[in-house]
Amino acid sequence: MKKLLIIVALLVAGITQSSAQQKIDELLSRDISGNRYGITYRSAVKRDPQTGEIIKRVQEFSAIDNKALVKEFIEAFKAERDNADVWEYDENGSLYTVTAIWTKPKRIYNLSVGGSMITVYAQTIYREE
Amino acid sequence: MKKILVAVLLFTALAYSAQSQQTVGIVTSTSGSVTFSAINDIEYRSINLSAPMLCEIVSSLPVDIKLVEGDEGSIEISYPKQEEEWLDCRVMDGIRLIIAPKKDAMPKSTVISPKTPIIVKLSTSKLRSIIATADMDLEVECDRFHSWLQIISNSTMSIVAESISADSKIEILSNSTSTYKVKHWNTNNLVITNMGFLLLDGSTTAKSIEHTSSGIDNITLDVNCHKLDLTSVGSGTICYSGTADDVNIVSMGKATIRTSELNK
Numbered sequence: 436m437k438k439l440l441i442i443v444a445l446l447v448a449g450i451t452q453s454s455a456q457q458k459i460d461e462l463l464s465r466d467i468s469g470n471r472y473g474i475t476y477r478s479a480v481k482r483d484p485q486t487g488e489i490i491k492r493v494q495e496f497s498a499i500d501n502k503a504l505v506k507e508f509i510e511a512f513k514a515e516r517d518n519a520d521v522w523e524y525d526e527n528g529s530l531y532t533v534t535a536i537w538t539k540p541k542r543i544y545n546l547s548v549g550g551s552m553i554t555v556y557a558q559t560i561y562r563e564e
Numbered sequence: 565m566k567k568i569l570v571a572v573l574l575f576t577a578l579a580y581s582a583q584s585q586q587t588v589g590i591v592t593s594t595s596g597s598v599t600f601s602a603i604n605d606i607e608y609r610s611i612n613l614s615a616p617m618l619c620e621i622v623s624s625l626p627v628d629i630k631l632v633e634g635d636e637g638s639i640e641i642s643y644p645k646q647e648e649e650w651l652d653c654r655v656m657d658g659i660r661l662i663i664a665p666k667k668d669a670m671p672k673s674t675v676i677s678p679k680t681p682i683i684v685k686l687s688t689s690k691l692r693s694i695i696a697t698a699d700m701d702l703e704v705e706c707d708r709f710h711s712w713l714q715i716i717s718n719s720t721m722s723i724v725a726e727s728i729s730a731d732s733k734i735e736i737l738s739n740s741t742s743t744y745k746v747k748h749w750n751t752n753n754l755v756i757t758n759m760g761f762l763l764l765d766g767s768t769t770a771k772s773i774e775h776t777s778s779g780i781d782n783i784t785l786d787v788n789c790h791k792l793d794l795t796s797v798g799s800g801t802i803c804y805s806g807t808a809d810d811v812n813i814v815s816m817g818k819a820t821i822r823t824s825e826l827n828k
Contacts, residue, residue, distance in 0.1 A: 467813060467821040478811040480827055489827065 458511045459544055462504075463557060474498045483562075490562045497554040505553045506535050509533075512546045598613070606680055609645040614638055619690040619710060623653075623663035626681040626699040633662040633706045642683040645676050653682065661686070678720070696721050704728060704746075713751075717742045717760075717808030734770075738762045738779065756783075758798065777802070779820060787826075796821060 467474050474497070481491040498504050512533040516522045521536035531548040541560040547553070573577035576615040616637035621629065639661065641653045650669035656662050663682055676682060678699040692710035694702065697718040704725035713730035715723070715737070722743040728734065729750035736744070740760040747766050754770035756762070767786035774793045775783075792808040799818040805825035815821055 464824040466824070467815050468818070473814065473816040475815070476811070476813040476823070478823070478827070480809050492827070495618065502732075 437444070456536055459508070459555075462507055462511055463555065474501070488562075490560070490564065492557075492559045494557045494559070495554070496556075497552065500551040503545060505548055508546055508553060508555055509548065512544070515544070523526065604680060606675055607645045608642045608683070609648060610640055610642040611653070612638070612640050613655055615658055615661070615688075617658050617690065618655065618686070618688045619660060620660040620693040620695070621663075621684075621691070622660060622693075622695045623682075623700055624697040625663050625665065625676055626678045627663050627684055627696075628681045628701045628703075629684045629686070629694075630703045631691070631706050631708075632685055632687055632786070637686075637688055639684065639686040647671075647674055647676055651682075736762075736764075773808075775802070777819065792826075794821065795816060 441487045463476075467476060475495075477493075477495040479493045480489045482488060483490055509531070512535060515535040518537075519535040520538045521534070522526075523534045525532045529550055531546075533544075533546040536542065543556075543558045545554075545556040547555075614635075614637050618637050623629075636734055639655070641663075643651055643653060650666050650671060652664045652666045653720070654662055661684070662723065664686065678701075681699070681701070687706065689708035690710050691708075692712055693714045693716070694700075695714075695716045695718075699720045699804070700717070700722075702721070702723045702725075704723065704727075707725065707727045707729050709730045711730055711732040712735075713728070714735045715721075715732070716739075717737065718739045720741045723746055727747045727748040727750055728746050729748075731752060733753040733755065734749055734751040735755045735757075736742075737757045738760045742760065743763045745765065749766060749768040751768070751769065751770050751822075753772045754768050754774070756764070756773075756775040756777075758775075758779040758781055761780045761782075762777070763782040765784045769788060771784075772791045773787060773789050773791050775795070777794075777796045777798045777800075779798045779800075781796070781798060781802050783801070784803045785805075787804055787806040787808055789806075789808050791810045792803065792804060792812070794804075794811075794813045794815075795817040796802065796813075796815045797817040801820045801822070803822040803825070807824050808823075809821060811826065813821060813823065
């Protein structure tokens, strides 16, 4: 019985962790509906030259004067707190930053909110080179 | 008596119907190198030109252009005969097909319109520039272009093609209403600039895509590229799918930009 409970707990933790990561990924891959103050999105992938398989992905998203987006991202990052292997938070005046790191697979997500600007950085390493 | 009257009436109706069909369709007769035909009761005249080095089309009148197989540089231009006096349809400098009114000769009213356009059939493998400042319908039956193709639309323009291929670069500039139903844009570099309305739906092999828009986009493009740069200050919907190793998007307008189908 104990073993079963542990297995179930691990499963739930695993699902919760992947769901939390997915929330940030979902926000990053959502349709960009710009406002006149600007949204920028950058994405770069590195591929295995032999197979074309993606081995590393980097995404950077920034927006100006979009309070709804700021709130969504902050909530998504806060939801990672108990699931990430590393979760660091800093609030200094009007600058708010969060860094969440997972080791398996290696993911680094960084959120910076300063004034009316939000920047999200996400790096995923699918396979070490 | 009644039966005779009915028969006469029926015969008259049939005869009139046959005659009407003839004038609605295209009836062609040839005199020398000039062909006469009729479209929608308007008598058309056709002339044949030859320009083996033809590489540009500039049109400031409503025109339907068809790119077909044939002898290099062969051009057939059909226009309403009654408008012949002020039309300037010729090849300039051996390289540029002009479809325009003669200088200061454009009449206040003309039958030339998108419904009764000038019709051009041409065969060339060197076309590098298509410039339309009036309505243009372009149908590509034979996909042979210069390695660097520029399509500039300052009026309503539609392109229908299975593919458009230009090895080096294809540049699309829309300043008005452009509807491009081209399944495949085969090139190394695709540059899209929209300041009007642009509808584009297809796929491209371009390794580099540069898309700038301050107009209204309705774009769905499947890509397989190294670099995708998109700057939008306009509106509409832009969807990119497929693979793009390096993506840069700047959005300062109201466009909905979808890249969730990229690099899946």
